[in-house]
Amino acid sequence: MGEPRVFAASAAPFASRVAYAAAHVVADPFGGTLDWDATLAFRRHLWAHGLGVAEAMDTAQRGMGLDWAVTRELIARSGREARAAGGRIVCGAGTDQLPPGPAPLDAIAAAYEEQLAVVEDAGAVPVLMASRQLAASARTPGDYAAVYGRLLPQLRRPAVLHWLGPMFDPALEGYWGSADLDAAAAALLDLIGAHASKVDGVKISLLDAGREIDLRRRLPGGVRLYTGDDFNYPELIRGDASGHSDALLGVFDPIAPAAAAALRALDAGDAAGYEDAFAPTLPLARHLFETPTFYYKTGVVFLAWLAGHQRHFRMVGGLESARSVPHLARLFELADAAGLFPDPELAAGRMRAWLTVQGIEQGIGRGGAA
Secondary structure (H helix, E strand, C coil), rough: CCCCCCCCCEEEECCCCCEEEEEECECCCCHHHHHHHHHHHHHHHHHCCCCCEECCCCHCEEEEEEEEHHHHHHHHHHHHHHHHHCCEEEEEEEECCCCCCCHHHHHHHHHHHHHHHHHHHHHHEEEECHHHHHHHHHCHHHHHHHHHHHHHHHHCEEEEEEECCHHHHHHHHHHHCCHHHHHHHHHHHHHHHCCCHHEEEEEECCHHHHHHHHHHHHHCCEEEEECCCCCCCCHHHHHEECEEEEEEEEECCHHHHHHHHHHHHHHHHHHHHHHHCCCHHHHHHHHCCCHHHHHHHHHHHHHHCCCCCCCCCCCCHHHCCCCCCCHHHHHHHHHHHCCCCCHHHHHHHHHHHHHHHHHCCCCCCCECCC
């Protein structure tokens, strides 16, 4: 095992970027849905490092085990925690209370409205999540414009729009009305242009840095681009002479202390410190989000368990079985190499126990999993 990197914690907000970590949820291993104490404690961990919390997003297993009834309670509880901690929070509003498959556009808009009311009552900035039902029902960019055009004028505060690529959710293929990404981007830009005063920003998760930069340069003034690119986040957040991306990232959940250190270095104009904090996390991130990308949540929870943020490696819906033993063993090695385990002996002990259960008893050496 390697030595842990030491990152000073500060809850002060960052000066140069807005950054949210999409937070995972901790399952109740005794039959309930969530372990509320552990779930909310992890959000306090993120706020303690100055990161905002992106609640009830893809990382929290929306559409992969977490239903709307529990999600509604999660949003309410996290909203109260955010107010107590003085932490920044955005929450996902979607349509997952509807049955799978196509639905009338009016029903889809009404489902969004129900969830938006919960988010706004919690005091959070809403994220209008990409909807599987809308993707299954809409036929043209005009259908998307009609639904979003009904929702955005109603909001009490500007929202974050959400473009989640099919690598994260295959049901979202062709979102914004076209499988052609250039045409889809044009439709999204038209929507933002028509409602710019109601759009705080747009989260893009396409794992395509060039496409994100192009879209970022075409946004109206005052509308943020929140990168959701878990492969290329250091360069996108750093930016260039034409601008930069802010962040709403699932990878910030397991690398929160390192991410916060990088952003504080950026605030201080310390380019070397920024690279030093982020560079060791990139191999981990690219392994964590390898195909099938939508199973990255398994690795996120595995790392949270190894790091001591929760007592077990169990997930809502049994998703702990979604990644292979070699994948998770390699994830352990990469996290150790990045110095992300605050207690290496705890991480090693848990890894040994887990490998034994998997029928692998060679143990853990200084080089990682054997």
